[in-house]
Amino acid sequence: MGRPREFDTDKALDRAMGVFWVKGYEGASLQDLLKAMKIARGSLYKAFKDKHSIYLAALDRYDHTIVQGAVDTLRDEAIGDGLARIRALFEAAQAAVARADRRGCFMCNAAIDQAPINPKIRAKVGSMMKRLEGAFASAVEASRKTASWSAKRRVETARLLLNSYMGVRVLARSGYPADDLVSVINASLRNCGLEGPRSA
Amino acid sequence: MGRPREFDTDKALDRAMGVFWVKGYEGASLQDLLKAMKIARGSLYKAFKDKHSIYLAALDRYDHTIVQGAVDTLRDEAIGDGLARIRALFEAAQAAVARADRRGCFMCNAAIDQAPINPKIRAKVGSMMKRLEGAFASAVEASRKTASWSAKRRVETARLLLNSYMGVRVLARSGYPADDLVSVINASLRNCGLEGPRSA
DNA sequence: TGAGATATTGACCGTACGGTCTAGAACGCT
DNA sequence: AGCGTTCTAGACCGTACGGTCAATATCTCA
Numbered sequence: 191m192g193r194p195r196e197f198d199t200d201k202a203l204d205r206a207m208g209v210f211w212v213k214g215y216e217g218a219s220l221q222d223l224l225k226a227m228k229i230a231r232g233s234l235y236k237a238f239k240d241k242h243s244i245y246l247a248a249l250d251r252y253d254h255t256i257v258q259g260a261v262d263t264l265r266d267e268a269i270g271d272g273l274a275r276i277r278a279l280f281e282a283a284q285a286a287v288a289r290a291d292r293r294g295c296f297m298c299n300a301a302i303d304q305a306p307i308n309p310k311i312r313a314k315v316g317s318m319m320k321r322l323e324g325a326f327a328s329a330v331e332a333s334r335k336t337a338s339w340s341a342k343r344r345v346e347t348a349r350l351l352l353n354s355y356m357g358v359r360v361l362a363r364s365g366y367p368a369d370d371l372v373s374v375i376n377a378s379l380r381n382c383g384l385e386g387p388r389s390a
Numbered sequence: 391m392g393r394p395r396e397f398d399t400d401k402a403l404d405r406a407m408g409v410f411w412v413k414g415y416e417g418a419s420l421q422d423l424l425k426a427m428k429i430a431r432g433s434l435y436k437a438f439k440d441k442h443s444i445y446l447a448a449l450d451r452y453d454h455t456i457v458q459g460a461v462d463t464l465r466d467e468a469i470g471d472g473l474a475r476i477r478a479l480f481e482a483a484q485a486a487v488a489r490a491d492r493r494g495c496f497m498c499n500a501a502i503d504q505a506p507i508n509p510k511i512r513a514k515v516g517s518m519m520k521r522l523e524g525a526f527a528s529a530v531e532a533s534r535k536t537a538s539w540s541a542k543r544r545v546e547t548a549r550l551l552l553n554s555y556m557g558v559r560v561l562a563r564s565g566y567p568a569d570d571l572v573s574v575i576n577a578s579l580r581n582c583g584l585e586g587p588r589s590a
Numbered sequence: 591t592g593a594g595a596t597a598t599t600g601a602c603c604g605t606a607c608g609g610t611c612t613a614g615a616a617c618g619c620t
Numbered sequence: 621a622g623c624g625t626t627c628t629a630g631a632c633c634g635t636a637c638g639g640t641c642a643a644t645a646t647c648t649c650a
Binding site for chain 2: 217302360
Binding site for chain 4: 191192193194196219220221231232235240241
């Protein structure tokens, strides 16, 4: 019924996500968003409620694409054992920095920028983080080394890895030297307890 | 020579810092700042150049007070060996969350919020991080366990700890459950290599 | 083909933003 | 006391912000 929408909502949301990702909520003006989304003002307000709703929808889109991609990586048996999957995730973060992509992680950015002042976003970020933590836990369990571990230790290791991952994405965005970031990642992987004994 | 300033610049800066810390750069309006700083518009623009300058000055103030406090903790031999000092720092972060202080760390917030778009702030944040990293390195060296370590491993451990610390402050701000944050901290301290062998 | 429904467009709106400026007040110096 | 200097107060300014709306276009269905 009625005139069909001329633009693809998901594509527009991808573009809005890109703007919010780089500029944050307050830093992204309506004009920025409209230009990136390539739609007119009225269309935007027809399709979404207001700026907050666009942000939330963009975060949701990030969840279903990027975060889900990370979750899939951590659960992908084809990549290898748990450590290999975790390494793949960290190396993807490193690769982004190597190609001068310093946007960091939109979820982490939202955690600092909007979560404290917007309950809906706080809830959304919280659930995304817990899902990622769960995926880390799956990877932790997919390792010969953890067979003898207590459930508690496995959970704690998953949380440790989530925490390290967040740190890496924040450092990346802050402009931390790329080379030094490599050593952060190496140390994180070496110290999470999933490797064999170290040499020195 | 002229009428003396009626307010204390550092006190006003402390208050501005509080606003930026909670709300971020764009989220803090001039009105917010003036109300918190308890000075008139004209006085603010006489004492500082513009909003950017206030932010930078507030970040500087954060550096000289809070960050320096963390650095001092990590170098304070009275607290104990390196691990004890590092634990003290993480427990302070945990204590903040316990008393419902979810502001996180202003330096970390600035890293995400302003560092990517403002070169001066990026440089400032970078130098603060490197100073904190150096302090972590001092603490790492102040441990019997690290005597046999290579210089490289010590540096990497310092970076690992800086990274974990950043993660903790971000998770704290995002609303991550307080109890779960405890286990993140425990795992970070247990896995940084400064403890004796684990039980399981 | 006409009625109803929905989308597009961009002009338009009120407001709150960051920043300036003018009076007047409070000092040091001679 | 008079002068130069600096600070305070807050009215004022232009602008850009997020959001609305009326006119028009494009669809479905009877």
